[in-house]
Amino acid sequence: MAEQVVILGATGSIGTSTLDVIRHLDGRFRAAAVTAHTSWEKLADIALEFNPDIAVIGDEQFEQPLKDKLSHTSIEVVSGSSGLTRASCYEKGDIFITGIAGGIGLQATVNAVRTGKRVGVANKEPFVMAGRLISEIVQETGCEIIPVDSEHSAIFQCLLGEESREVNKVYITGSGGPFRTWPIEKLSQATKKDALNHPTWDMGPKVTVDSATMMNKALELLEARWLFSLSPSQIDVIIHPQSIIHSMVEFCDGSIKAQMGNPDMTLPIQYALTYPERTSSCREYVDFLKVGSLTFEQPDPDKYPALRIGREMLHKKGDRWGTIINSANEVAVDLFLNEKISFTEITQLIEKAVAEFASEEDCTFEEIIALDNKVRSFLKKEYICDN
Ligand code: MG
Numbered sequence: 001m002a003e004q005v006v007i008l009g010a011t012g013s014i015g016t017s018t019l020d021v022i023r024h025l026d027g028r029f030r031a032a033a034v035t036a037h038t039s040w041e042k043l044a045d046i047a048l049e050f051n052p053d054i055a056v057i058g059d060e061q062f063e064q065p066l067k068d069k070l071s072h073t074s075i076e077v078v079s080g081s082s083g084l085t086r087a088s089c090y091e092k093g094d095i096f097i098t099g100i101a102g103g104i105g106l107q108a109t110v111n112a113v114r115t116g117k118r119v120g121v122a123n124k125e126p127f128v129m130a131g132r133l134i135s136e137i138v139q140e141t142g143c144e145i146i147p148v149d150s151e152h153s154a155i156f157q158c159l160l161g162e163e164s165r166e167v168n169k170v171y172i173t174g175s176g177g178p179f180r181t182w183p184i185e186k187l188s189q190a191t192k193k194d195a196l197n198h199p200t201w202d203m204g205p206k207v208t209v210d211s212a213t214m215m216n217k218a219l220e221l222l223e224a225r226w227l228f229s230l231s232p233s234q235i236d237v238i239i240h241p242q243s244i245i246h247s248m249v250e251f252c253d254g255s256i257k258a259q260m261g262n263p264d265m266t267l268p269i270q271y272a273l274t275y276p277e278r279t280s281s282c283r284e285y286v287d288f289l290k291v292g293s294l295t296f297e298q299p300d301p302d303k304y305p306a307l308r309i310g311r312e313m314l315h316k317k318g319d320r321w322g323t324i325i326n327s328a329n330e331v332a333v334d335l336f337l338n339e340k341i342s343f344t345e346i347t348q349l350i351e352k353a354v355a356e357f358a359s360e361e362d363c364t365f366e367e368i369i370a371l372d373n374k375v376r377s378f379l380k381k382e383y384i385c386d387n
Helices: 013-024 040-050 060-069 080-088 103-114 125-141 150-159 184-189 205-213 215-227 266-274 305-314 320-337 345-357 365-386
Strands: 003-008 029-036 054-057 076-079 095-098 118-121 144-147 167-174 235-239 245-251 256-260
Touching: 003 013, 003 080, 003 103, 013 029, 013 040, 013 095, 013 266, 029 040, 029 080, 040 054, 040 060, 054 060, 054 080, 060 076, 076 080, 080 103, 095 103, 095 266, 103 118, 103 125, 103 320, 103 365, 118 266, 125 215, 125 320, 125 365, 144 150, 144 266, 150 167, 150 215, 150 245, 150 256, 150 266, 167 215, 205 215, 205 320, 205 345, 215 235, 215 305, 215 320, 215 345, 235 305, 305 320, 305 345, 320 345, 320 365, 345 365
Parallel strands: 003 029, 003 095, 029 054, 054 076, 095 118, 118 144, 167 235
Antiparallel strands: 167 245, 245 256
């Protein structure tokens, strides 16, 4: 019988690629529940093609139009946060893919982990915000976490069959984004269009802007720490513009394992579904002669201040740092995508939030959610005062 897959965020970049994999591995997996935030028409098309048990639309105003579109089917249509809870706790789900973008996916990730089933983690922000607390639930429930974020999938694959005590260091690779070759002086004039023009990966707008600031790598440092129980000094970021090596692990004897593949999210998604098995891909395989060379650079801290902030946070105690930088970044990226602030102001806003909320305490989930709200309203006020 097909394995039942719950896709949280089915209309986004991760969801679309997950559905490509399910289509490709015809019959082996089934989309049992699909969710979307506002794209109800796209969700209706997905539901009509994949015939899930449940379709969830986050924005309640679209519940009725979605119900009308699916009225001739037996698909259960639910909306709002109770709908998202219904999908993220779905008792018939065997594998949960967390493809929601941003901290808004926190509760859904926690619910999925509480099921004790397999969770393919693409939504990194919940781990950045509440990695310690989620790791505790993983321990309690025996949930099987398989990373889908390409770098973390690479680290996971490199660590298979290895002893964690023999790991020296993990190198998280990043392309350097669209501004890698830009002079620093020009960055304040970078437009939304420039920032969304990623050289190697095709992803959603939020993560593409994060890739341009390299905040994406800052978040991935925090994510890696919790996913693999690494100490801060064991994790490093290196720029690799070709995006063929997705990350590397160095062992105590100096041997290094790298996981490679084309920059295509179907690869880590398919692996999270079929693990420990591997099966044929629906996409192109790497042609090294076409790639030509694999190069590496040290990220320039002046060009990527967001990465510097991330490194600093990684070394600090307490649970609050991840939420502060993540929530601040989400507000700032949103303002940038709405053309309200310049590209370089993204990190300036994050620094303001860090200065305002810094303290080295551990938090409960409730405190994390309260802190998230406080950071958001603080920055919105700051933005209004400055403008
Ligand atoms: Mg990544």
